[in-house]
Amino acid sequence: MSAIYKREVGSYFTSPVGYAVLAAFTFFSGIFFYVQCLYTGTTNMSGVFQSMFFIVLFIIPLLTMRSFADDRRNKTDQALLTAPVSIPSVVLSKFLSCLTIFGLCLLSFIIQGIAMTILAKADWSVIIGNVFGMLIMGASFISIGLFISSLTESSIVAGIVSFVVNVLISLFDTVGYTVKWAPLTNVLSALSFQGKYANFSIGLFSLADIVFFVTVTALFLFLTDRMVEKRRWA
Amino acid sequence: MIKVRKLTKYYVRNKALDNVSFTLKEGEILGFLGPNGAGKSTTMNIITGYLSSDSGSVEIDGINILDNPTAAKKKIGYLPEIPPLYNDMTVKGYLEFMFRLKKVRLPMKEHINSICEKVKISDVKEKIIKSLSKGYRQRVGLAQALIGDPPVLILDEPTVGLDPQQIIEIRRLIRELGQKHTIILSSHLLSEVQAVCDKILIINNGRIVADELKSSLTGTGASTEKLRIIAEGRKQQVQSLLQKVDGVTRVTDMGEAEKGCCEFTVDSRRDVRRLIFRAFAKTDFNILEMCPVEMSLEDTYLNIITGKNDTKEDAADVGNL
Numbered sequence: 422m423s424a425i426y427k428r429e430v431g432s433y434f435t436s437p438v439g440y441a442v443l444a445a446f447t448f449f450s451g452i453f454f455y456v457q458c459l460y461t462g463t464t465n466m467s468g469v470f471q472s473m474f475f476i477v478l479f480i481i482p483l484l485t486m487r488s489f490a491d492d493r494r495n496k497t498d499q500a501l502l503t504a505p506v507s508i509p510s511v512v513l514s515k516f517l518s519c520l521t522i523f524g525l526c527l528l529s530f531i532i533q534g535i536a537m538t539i540l541a542k543a544d545w546s547v548i549i550g551n552v553f554g555m556l557i558m559g560a561s562f563i564s565i566g567l568f569i570s571s572l573t574e575s576s577i578v579a580g581i582v583s584f585v586v587n588v589l590i591s592l593f594d595t596v597g598y599t600v601k602w603a604p605l606t607n608v609l610s611a612l613s614f615q616g617k618y619a620n621f622s623i624g625l626f627s628l629a630d631i632v633f634f635v636t637v638t639a640l641f642l643f644l645t646d647r648m649v650e651k652r653r654w655a
Numbered sequence: 656m657i658k659v660r661k662l663t664k665y666y667v668r669n670k671a672l673d674n675v676s677f678t679l680k681e682g683e684i685l686g687f688l689g690p691n692g693a694g695k696s697t698t699m700n701i702i703t704g705y706l707s708s709d710s711g712s713v714e715i716d717g718i719n720i721l722d723n724p725t726a727a728k729k730k731i732g733y734l735p736e737i738p739p740l741y742n743d744m745t746v747k748g749y750l751e752f753m754f755r756l757k758k759v760r761l762p763m764k765e766h767i768n769s770i771c772e773k774v775k776i777s778d779v780k781e782k783i784i785k786s787l788s789k790g791y792r793q794r795v796g797l798a799q800a801l802i803g804d805p806p807v808l809i810l811d812e813p814t815v816g817l818d819p820q821q822i823i824e825i826r827r828l829i830r831e832l833g834q835k836h837t838i839i840l841s842s843h844l845l846s847e848v849q850a851v852c853d854k855i856l857i858i859n860n861g862r863i864v865a866d867e868l869k870s871s872l873t874g875t876g877a878s879t880e881k882l883r884i885i886a887e888g889r890k891q892q893v894q895s896l897l898q899k900v901d902g903v904t905r906v907t908d909m910g911e912a913e914k915g916c917c918e919f920t921v922d923s924r925r926d927v928r929r930l931i932f933r934a935f936a937k938t939d940f941n942i943l944e945m946c947p948v949e950m951s952l953e954d955t956y957l958n959i960i961t962g963k964n965d966t967k968e969d970a971a972d973v974g975n976l
Binding site: 423424425427428431432435436495496497498499500501502503504505506507653654 | 700703704705706707724725726728729731733735737738739740741742743744748752753755756757758799
């Protein structure tokens with residue numbers, strides 16, 4: 422398992438993808454940090470995290486799109502699936518490697534926190550809570566992206582579909598407001614990522630939200646495992 | 656060592672494999688022969704656990720691949736039709752990755768170095784796989800299969816894309832490996848299977864159509880012998896002369912070879928060359944040519960695959976490919 426994990430993490434840095442993702446994330450979080458904290462002179466970083474929600478929607482498909490699709494197209498899945506490792510551990514390794522790169526992206530917030538500490542008094546509990554919230558929300562998006570990547574041989578298709586799905590998920594709230602039918606509104610808001618993430622970004626740490634993201638992650642990792650297993654029967 | 660029983664596999668509604676069964680003892684090299692799309696790769700993918708069969712079972716060294724896939728997979732080194740290479744890695748990095756992936760408990764550096772020596776890729780170890788030629792890629796794929804020294808090697812068309820010299824080298828290597836490993840090798844090149852394997856399995860349309868030792872398939876050691884004779888003299892008289900020779904079962908007229916000469920093939924139960932010579936010596940007819948006709952694997956193969964008998968010309972075409 423650690424072999425696959427190491428190779429996957431390494432592969433982000435033998436291609437431009439890892440660098441591009443890290444650069445884009447740092448660039449946008451820097452801009453938001455400058456505009457919303459430094460320029461307006463506030464230590465409240467909540468706005469930065471809320472703005473970054475949409476960047477995460479873009480970034481995660483870039484991380485996940487190749488993981489299963491490329492393996493299938495290059496037939497390297499034959500090496501993985503005929504090696505003495507189980508499918509769940511293959512899925513988990515790929516998931517953890519994506520999460521690692523995403524975690525590296527989030528380090529940019531720590532740097533901003535340090536900058537904040539130097540300039541004023543930073544509220545580290547909010548920063549840590551936000552980073553944690555973004556990490557587990559990211560984990561959910563990653564597992565969805567991995568699942569979509571396991572459906573196709575084309576990483577481009579996987580990337581586009583993942584992005585569309587992510588945007589649709591982010592629209593749950595908006596659609597929920599406009600639909601004047603209570604049951605649907607309730608379902609959509611219950612499934613909304615953004616609403617739960619917003620709780621984290623204003624410093625609300627609710628167990629229900631954590632459980633939600635962990636459940637979504639586990640569900641899609643399970644589906645990915647099933648999908649890879651199903652290919653053996655096709 | 657390998658026991659395959661009644662494998663059946665459907666691709667949607669297409670029956671890709673139909674009741675494929677065979678067994679292989681330790682140290683044997685099995686050649687898997689068949690036209691494209693016959694089911695060679697599918698069978699290999701099932702044996703290695705990459706695909707599942709719809710029914711039937713595979714046992715590697717007594718371990719069922721479905722009951723205990725991890726333990727069974729540890730015993731197999733697999734080179735698929737397209738080598739499973741990560742293009743962004745160096746050869747060394749890739750082999751180290753495969754070494755860790757297979758959880759091998761041998762000294763890594765020495766093990767990888769010795770494999771690289773064996774398949775002759777030591778000089779490209781630091782290169783990125785993307786930049787390698789087809790022949791080198793194939794050899795890196797073979798190296799990957801050898802990692803961990805698995806007792807069973809499954810090689811799907813191992814010499815595809817290699818130049819003739821490399822093909823000879825790889826065949827020699829496979830024969831060498833066959834002393835310690837049990838090997839299944841697929842090919843659509845008959846000469847390759849003939850050169851390397853002990854046992855041959857011919858598969859067509861998902862069915863095993865012949866499962867025999869190479870010797871019995873090629874006809875050496877078989878109960879009938881065939882001779883080709885070109886003789887000078889009148890056809891009828893030569894033919895009746897041949898028919899009278901003790902042991903001859905059939906004389907087939909092959910037409911006029913050159914002016915005044917006729918050609919026959921003679922089937923017999925035993926070696927009749929001396930008797931024929933003496934029979935001719937008593938007459939005015941001369942033997943210009945007499946040679947044994949060995950039924951080649953190609954003839955047999957084409958007979959089996961196409962169900963035709965007279966396939967000499969086709970076989971010659973295949974041989975030239």
